[in-house]
Amino acid sequence: MQLFDVAIVGGGPAGSSCGAFCAMAGLQSLVIDREKFPREKVCGDCLNPSCWPVLERLELADRVQDLPHSKLCSVAFIAIDGREVIVDLPSGANCEISVKRSLFDDLLLRRARELGANVHEQTTVTGLSRNDHWNIETASGEFFQARILIGADGRNSTVAHLCNLLPRPARERVALQAHIPLPRDFGNRIVLQFLREGYSGQASVNETQLNLCLVGTPPTISKLRRWAERQFQLPADQGWRTITPLTRSPIPSAHENLFFVGDAARVVEPFTGEGIYYALRSGELAANAIAKILRDDDRNSALREFGRAYAQMYRGRLWINRLAREAVLRPQLGSLFVHAARIRPEIIKSLTAKIVEKL
Numbered sequence: 001m002q003l004f005d006v007a008i009v010g011g012g013p014a015g016s017s018c019g020a021f022c023a024m025a026g027l028q029s030l031v032i033d034r035e036k037f038p039r040e041k042v043c044g045d046c047l048n049p050s051c052w053p054v055l056e057r058l059e060l061a062d063r064v065q066d067l068p069h070s071k072l073c074s075v076a077f078i079a080i081d082g083r084e085v086i087v088d089l090p091s092g093a094n095c096e097i098s099v100k101r102s103l104f105d106d107l108l109l110r111r112a113r114e115l116g117a118n119v120h121e122q123t124t125v126t127g128l129s130r131n132d133h134w135n136i137e138t139a140s141g142e143f144f145q146a147r148i149l150i151g152a153d154g155r156n157s158t159v160a161h162l163c164n165l166l167p168r169p170a171r172e173r174v175a176l177q178a179h180i181p182l183p184r185d186f187g188n189r190i191v192l193q194f195l196r197e198g199y200s201g202q203a204s205v206n207e208t209q210l211n212l213c214l215v216g217t218p219p220t221i222s223k224l225r226r227w228a229e230r231q232f233q234l235p236a237d238q239g240w241r242t243i244t245p246l247t248r249s250p251i252p253s254a255h256e257n258l259f260f261v262g263d264a265a266r267v268v269e270p271f272t273g274e275g276i277y278y279a280l281r282s283g284e285l286a287a288n289a290i291a292k293i294l295r296d297d298d299r300n301s302a303l304r305e306f307g308r309a310y311a312q313m314y315r316g317r318l319w320i321n322r323l324a325r326e327a328v329l330r331p332q333l334g335s336l337f338v339h340a341a342r343i344r345p346e347i348i349k350s351l352t353a354k355i356v357e358k359l
C-alpha cells in the first residue's frame with residue numbers, strides 16, 4: 001500500500017489549497033472528501049480581496065475571474081427599523097467578488113488534482129489510528145496511510161472528533177442558505193440586515209441569482225424563514241441548506257504530525273465574510289511547514305515559523321470579527337451601531353476597509 005507524505009481530510013478551500021501547495025512542493029498528497037464535486041455549501045459566497053494573492057500563487061486568479069461571478073461595489077448595513085448605511089467597497093481588478101461555492105470549490109479541487117494530488121471524492125473518513133504513521137479508515141472500506149494528517153474537514157471536523165480534540169459545540173445558532181432569483185434592481189452589492197430574530201446576508205452571485213443567508217437560533221430560524229419568504233416572494237417549498245454551529249472554540253492548529261486548517265481549526269463569524277481567506281491561507285501555511293518537516297529541516301523551527309505566520313494571518317482582524325459577533329448576537333445593538341454610523345460614517349467605513357483590505 002502507498003504511504004502518502006500527507007493525507008488531507010476535506011476538499012473545501014482549506015483542504016484543496018493545502019493539497020495543491022503540498023503537491024507543488026513535490027509531496028505525495030492525498031485529498032479525501034465525502035462529497036462528489038461540484039457541490040454547494042452553506043456560505044455567503046463572498047471572496048474577500050485577501051484571497052487573491054493566495055489564488056495567484058495557485059495560478060488560479062484568472063480562472064476564478066472566468067467563473068460566473070459578481071463584482072461587489074458596496075455593502076448596505078440595514079438596522080431593524082429599516083434605516084441603512086452604505087459603504088463603498090474598493091474597486092479594481094482584484095476587488096471583492098461573489099461566486100458560487102459549487103464553482104469555486106470545484107475549481108480549487110481540480111487544481112489540486114492537476115498539480116498531482118491524489119483526490120478521492122465520495123469517500124467519508126470514519127476512523128483513525130496511529131503507529132509510525134496515520135492509518136485512515138473510510139466508510140467505503142478503502143484504507144489509506146500517511147505520514148502527516150491534515151484535518152480540513154470543516155467546523156464539525158471528524159478528524160478533531162476522532163482525536164478527541166473537538167470542543168463541545170455551542171449549538172446556539174443555525175444558518176440557512178439558498179440561491180434564489182435575483183430581485184430586479186438589487187445591484188452588485190452585499191446587504192447585511194439586522195432583524196429582530198438574527199440577521200440576513202444577501203449578495204448577487206451572477207446576473208440571475210441572489211445568495212440569501214439567514215442566521216438565527218433554533219427557536220427563531222423559522223420566523224426568519226417566513227420573513228425571507230415574504231420579503232423575496234419565495235414559494236413555501238423553497239429548498240434551504242443548513243449548518244450549525246456558527247460559533248465554537250478554536251483548536252490549536254499544529255500537533256505532532258497533525259494539523260488543522262480552515263474552519264476545522266477556527267470558525268469565524270460569517271458576518272465579515274473572511275472564512276474562505278483563512279481557509280486558503282492556513283492550507284498554504286500548513287503545506288509550507290509540512291514540506292520543511294518532511295525535507296528533514298529543523299522540525300521545531302518549521303513549527304515555530306508556522307505558528308508565527310498562522311498568528312499573523314489573524315492579527316489585527318480577529319477583534320473586528322469578535323465585534324461583529326457581539327453585534328449580531330444582539331441585533332438591537334447592531335442596529336444602534338448602524339444608527340450611529342449614519343451620523344459618523346467614518347467608523348463603519350474604516351472597519352469595512354480593514355476587512356476588505358488586500359493583504
Ligand SMILES: Cc1cc2nc3c(=O)[nH]c(=O)nc-3n(C[C@H](O)[C@H](O)[C@H](O)COP(=O)(O)OP(=O)(O)OC[C@H]3O[C@@H](n4cnc5c(N)ncnc54)[C@H](O)[C@@H]3O)c2cc1C
Nearest residue numbers: 010012013014034044046125153154158262263270275276
Ligand atoms: C452562513 C455562512 C455564511 C458564510 N459566508 C461567507 C462568505 O461570504 N465569505 C467567506 O469567506 N466565508 C463565509 N463563510 C465561512 C466559510 O463558508 C468557511 O469559512 C469555509 O467554507 C471554510 O472552508 P474549509 O475548507 O475550512 O471547510 P469547508 O468548506 O466546510 O470544507 C470541508 C470539507 O470537508 C468535507 N468533510 C467533512 N467531513 C468529512 C469526512 N468525515 N470525510 C471526508 N470529508 C469530509 C466536507 O464535505 C467539505 O467539503 C460563511 C459561513 C456561514 C456558516
